[in-house]
Amino acid sequence: MTTVRCASVAFLFSLLHSVLLARSESFIGINYGQVADNLPPPSATAKLLQSTYIEKVRLYGADPAIIKALANTGIGIVIGTANGDVPPLASDPNFARNWINSNVLPFYPSSKIILITVGNEVMTSGDQNLMTQLLPAMQNLQNALNGASLGGKIKVSTVHSMAVLKQSEPPSSGSFDPSFGDLMKGLLGFNKATGSPFAINPYPYFAYRSDPRPETLAFCLFQPNSGRFDSGTNIKYMNMFDAQVDAVRAALNSMGFKEIEIVVAETGWPYKGDSNEVGPSIENAKAYNGNLISHLRSLVGTPLMPGKSVDTYLFALYDEDLKPGPGSERAFGLFKTDLTMTYDVGLSKGAQVRNCLEENCANYL
Structure with a gap:
């Protein structure tokens, strides 16, 4: 009888594992920064990612070892050009072609490159020269992809900070800073024409840091709160993430770009910080990331x-121990460099199968 029961449990475990693997969570990605001197080898990271429900990885550059390690894993890869590459990309189509020839063609399609981000938060860098060259750089990279017959397969975009918005509260009043003028219109026109996403970095953590009240913390962490009413739409927002993302949606809509999809390129919460920092803690980080993942999974x-x-x-993905700034800048990692979890937010496939067994699978099947 015991043998039969064990066999049944083993079969159920196997069945659940298959079902959970088949469940698409393509909307969950992670940033893989490399401003560190203690990172595990790319091959170990690729295995770690395959043991999770993370289906996309964003790199800030185009490290060939990492791109190669992710080959044949099915994990979508976002690669990026440095801000310093924007001027040569803008001025020299050959530079753009060579960039594609070096960073994409040797790896694609075994490595599932899905998006190239040109620069990071260029529009709020304060560098007018860089800002004006951003669109030509994106266009030259797009042309290089088209020339390699990859134009419809790999998208080109750039990543913005929330500071591109002049107004974001209430969400329905979301609008871009008018000082960007035609530069932003040009970028959005490119996104629309090529079907590429508008990538944004919303951080409820920073919103709480500037307004450290208990009610604001609950609003930022998806915890019970009284909500915030948007009189423009009669919607009561119950969390800061939705409010920030919808402010971007409203800004895009007001400019006539309703068809452009939004991608959240970065969001997170530090699990520790300096003694004078408000907000970083294991409890808050676990609450934000865990509740965000549950919110995304709810569809x-x-x-x-x-x-x-x-x-x-x-x-x-990992802490970046060489990052400058306050202690919190070096404490965003969901995983430690020894490949163990900093804290558990339900991304491990094994953990979800165990939870499913314990809860009679009601939440998973």
Whole structure:
């Protein structure tokens, strides 16, 4: 009898494992920064990622060892050009072609490169020269992809900070800073024409840091709170993530770009920081990331984009011990460099199968 029971449990475990593997969570991604001197080898990271429900990885550059290690894993890869590459990309089509020839063609399609981000937060860098060259750089990379017959397979975009918005509260009043003028219109025109996403970095953590009240913390962590009413839409927002993303949606809509999809390129919460920092803790980080993942899995979407989860890249895979700034900058990692979890937010496939067994699978099947 014991043998039969064990066999049944083993079969159920195997069945659940197969079902859970088949469940698409393509909207969950993670940022893989490399400002560190203690990172595990790319091959170990690739195995770690395959043991999780993370289906996309965003790199800030185009490290060939990492891109190669992710080959044949099915994991989508976002690669990026440095801000310093924007001027030569803009001025020299050959530079763009060589960049594609070096960083894409040797690896694609075995390595599933899905998006190239040109620069990071260029529009809020304060460098007017860089800002004006951003669109030509994106266009030259797109032309290089087209020339390699990859134009419809790999998208080109750039990543923005929330500071591109002049107004974001309430969400329905979301609008871009008018000082960007035609530069932003040009970028959005490119996104629309090529079907590439508008990538944004919303951080409820920073919102709480500037307004450290208990009610604000609960609003930022998806915890019970009284909500915030948007009189423009009569919607009551119950979490900061939805409010920030919908502010971007409203800004895009007001410019006439309703068809452009939003991607959350970065969002996260530090698990520790300096003694004078407000907000970093294991409890808060676990609450934010864990509740965000549950929110995404619910497929409820946001009030202005119901029924579909926005592709969201969590920040970050590992701590980056060489990053400058306050202690929190070096404490966003969901995993330690020894490949163990910093804290558990339900991304491990094994953990979800165990939970399913314990809860009679009601939440998983």
